Amino acid sequence: MNKPATIPLTPVNLRTACIQCNLRELCLPMGLDANEFEQIDGLIAARKRVKRQQHLYHAGDPFEAIYAIRIGFFKTDILTEDGRDQVTGFQMAGEILGLDGISTDRHVCNAVALEDSDVCMIPFDRLEDLSRKVEPLQRQFNRFMSREIVREQSIMMLLGSMRAEERLAAFLLNLSQRMQLRGYSASEFNLRMTREEIGSYLGLKLETVSRAFSKFQDEGLLTVHQKHIQILNSDALRALVGRAHV
């Protein structure tokens, strides 16, 4: 459990952190008006750079803040003492890390950058204070929490009732959609995670993930070259996910 060296803080003009951020329509302050933006001034305490493979926080660390991703890509995972390990999510720009720490005042997961990343640190007590004053912020925050609950429910559905290829198809479509939301191509992108991490997230072994990729490629649904994915037939992927079980 060797923790990384202290993460350097980046000095920025935090008074305008959110207003100038081009993610504000995806992120926590989504939908706030100019006046409300003034009020949430000071929500961001710091920016942190997290290099690839570095931890943003560890399971068990005291919970003090949540983090909004400005740039980069993360995974969260849980490693139990008996060696069971599971990726619980992949997060990209505009998404929030650390919500699971609120319940026990300690982080439950590890958060690890899968590429060099940049996050906004939002001290939780400050967020609570502001949420009591700025109603739309309170509402947005509640929605983000609820959205996380819904997201996890859909993973439960996936793990509980889909077979390997359906899971991978669902995973790819989800990634594709989130890339598109951020202005990237929905059909062509680079995976940031390994086959093993995908498998861990989907409840599969890496070999099964690899085989499913190959099968999709053989069937002309997509092309894979290492981490580069090009989706050729997203309808077929959707059909896979949506098809009823006999």
Added chain:
Amino acid sequence: MNKPATIPLTPVNLRTACIQCNLRELCLPMGLDANEFEQIDGLIAARKRVKRQQHLYHAGDPFEAIYAIRIGFFKTDILTEDGRDQVTGFQMAGEILGLDGISTDRHVCNAVALEDSDVCMIPFDRLEDLSRKVEPLQRQFNRFMSREIVREQSIMMLLGSMRAEERLAAFLLNLSQRMQLRGYSASEFNLRMTREEIGSYLGLKLETVSRAFSKFQDEGLLTVHQKHIQILNSDALRALVGRAHV
């Protein structure tokens, strides 16, 4: 999709709803002091009786309130149009239903009573208003949301990395612990749900659940008679859940 008749409202002295409730140390107002209890007066808009097999709400219904269970037992499930169906949780007294509806203003799950039940309806806008005034209520509510996130993460772990018997053992231990928290026996209780519902929750078929019960019984870990469970060796169950995968 035949909806049940309107659920009858029970007239009660709602001004003292929480103060007089013996679940207040498990439920949302957990930890509030006398003064704060005064302030959250009016949080409960109504009580609802929900008879066994009746829906409290359906997936797709507009989200207006969350519900605190006073008496009874519920399941939540999702039924997708392609016939995939999954139980996403079982809820008992003091627990909160409906948090997943916040994100989209519509309920995502169905909530069905598995025995005659009694819930407190908490209109969500009223809760948001009060949360802005009563800081400990805000904190408790955030903790409940986060706790739901953590609960679902543990189900993800279970579905992603445990085998059938481990899943059932984890499920029984969890039930047992929650029974105990509510003053019931940890070692002897009646299941409210069918084998099929257990299986759906655990990502297994009902036959597999049944076989695992029989195996546990053969090994002397517990006795099963229909829905009546007596746990004889909870350490062995814990060992099953905790054991490392080779």
Added chain:
DNA sequence: TTCGTCGCTTGACCCGCATCAAGCGACGCA
């Protein structure tokens, strides 16, 4: 009391995915 239904148990069989194993290409480092 009888009958029908529902939930559960148990057996037989089979399939999807895990497991084990070998090999290969990309990449980083000496």
Added chain:
DNA sequence: TGCGTCGCTTGATGCGGGTCAAGCGACGAA
């Protein structure tokens, strides 16, 4: 430029749990 490592692919084999099927006991209705 060569070598080691890491991530990935692919094949062979086995097993856990899904599927199909039969039967039974508890319970409710007539």
